[in-house]
Amino acid sequence: MSVSTFSSPAPVSGVANPPGSFSAAIGWKQPLRFRRTKKPRVISCDYSCLEVRDVCYRPPGTQLNILNGVNFSLREKSFGLIFGKSGSGKTTLLQLLAGLNKPTSGSICIQRYEDDGQPKAVPELLPTEKVGIVFQFPERFFVADNVLDEITFGWPRQKGSLKLKEHLTSNLQRAFNWVGLDSIPLDKDPQLLSGGYKRRLALAIQLVQTPDLLILDEPLAGLDWKARADVAKLLKHLKKELTLLVVSHDLRELAALVDQSWRMETGGVLLAERPPV
Numbered sequence: 001m002s003v004s005t006f007s008s009p010a011p012v013s014g015v016a017n018p019p020g021s022f023s024a025a026i027g028w029k030q031p032l033r034f035r036r037t038k039k040p041r042v043i044s045c046d047y048s049c050l051e052v053r054d055v056c057y058r059p060p061g062t063q064l065n066i067l068n069g070v071n072f073s074l075r076e077k078s079f080g081l082i083f084g085k086s087g088s089g090k091t092t093l094l095q096l097l098a099g100l101n102k103p104t105s106g107s108i109c110i111q112r113y114e115d116d117g118q119p120k121a122v123p124e125l126l127p128t129e130k131v132g133i134v135f136q137f138p139e140r141f142f143v144a145d146n147v148l149d150e151i152t153f154g155w156p157r158q159k160g161s162l163k164l165k166e167h168l169t170s171n172l173q174r175a176f177n178w179v180g181l182d183s184i185p186l187d188k189d190p191q192l193l194s195g196g197y198k199r200r201l202a203l204a205i206q207l208v209q210t211p212d213l214l215i216l217d218e219p220l221a222g223l224d225w226k227a228r229a230d231v232a233k234l235l236k237h238l239k240k241e242l243t244l245l246v247v248s249h250d251l252r253e254l255a256a257l258v259d260q261s262w263r264m265e266t267g268g269v270l271l272a273e274r275p276p277v
């Protein structure tokens with residue numbers, strides 16, 4: 001979905017593992033350092049949009065459409081907000097975007113545009129491996145008894161996957177920097193983190209996979225005012241790196257971040273509307 005305009009940090013082996021580094025924590029013989037590669041910058045003015053067209057969803061075995069002709073478009077590296085009454089179909093839509101269910105009809109695509117707004121080539125189906133999703137109250141799904149195991153849960157365990165692990169570790173370091181988890185000991189029990197830090201950890205787990213689109217269902221729910229402000233600030237920072245689509249009832253805290261917003265009406269109809277704050 002995004003065009004890479006900057007060279008990314010590349011792992012380099014051959015130096016001692018600094019104590020507390022990810023490489024040391026994982027116990028690798030080939031330690032990692034990070035330096036910027038000298039690839040030239042590519043300046044590109046074209047852009048892409050997530051485009052949802054005429055999406056309907058009816059759960060198998062039922063006669064009722066939860067989503068009815070949903071249409072919207074969200075430009076890359078922007079912040080989209082969906083709000084609306086409980087039970088209107090917001091989470092159902094997020095699940096379709098994340099590839100957890102398939103629309104009954106309609107399409108979910110990425111369309112590239114020229115700088116002048118002309119579509120470039122035909123739209124491509126949204127690749128679900130480039131979509132991350134953080135569910136409501138993600139900390140309830142934490143399974144490990146330390147931060148490192150929680151974030152590396154599901155990583156390849158086979159011996160032959162060193163390259164992939166190096167890649168993931170490089171991403172992990174970047175994700176921890178982005179969400180401000182660098183100061184947290186990797187052996188800390190995730191359940192002992194504050195509410196705001198649990199949310200940061202849940203975000204980092206998704207960011208390791210370098211999604212282009214990150215979907216968040218009620219990211220501020222259940223947090224105190226300080227943690228809500230911290231997470232909102234973090235989302236503002238993340239918007240510079242990837243596209244964010246958020247479902248939330250916390251309109252006041254998020255209004256300043258919003259580039260585009262929609263109200264989900266009862267019956268699964270989505271209407272472009274500013275947050276009523």
Ligand SMILES: Nc1ncnc2c1ncn2[C@@H]1O[C@H](COP(=O)(O)OP(=O)(O)OP(=O)(O)O)[C@@H](O)[C@H]1O
Pocket residue numbers: 059062066084085086087088089090091092093264
């Ligand atoms: N598999 C299913 N079968 C039948 N009904 C379903 C199914 N999944 C969701 N629903 C119903 O669809 C409606 C929309 O649910 P959804 O969770 O998407 O709403 P929501 O807008 O996200 O609500 P909330 O804000 O409370 O999270 C609800 O009435 C829900 O009970």
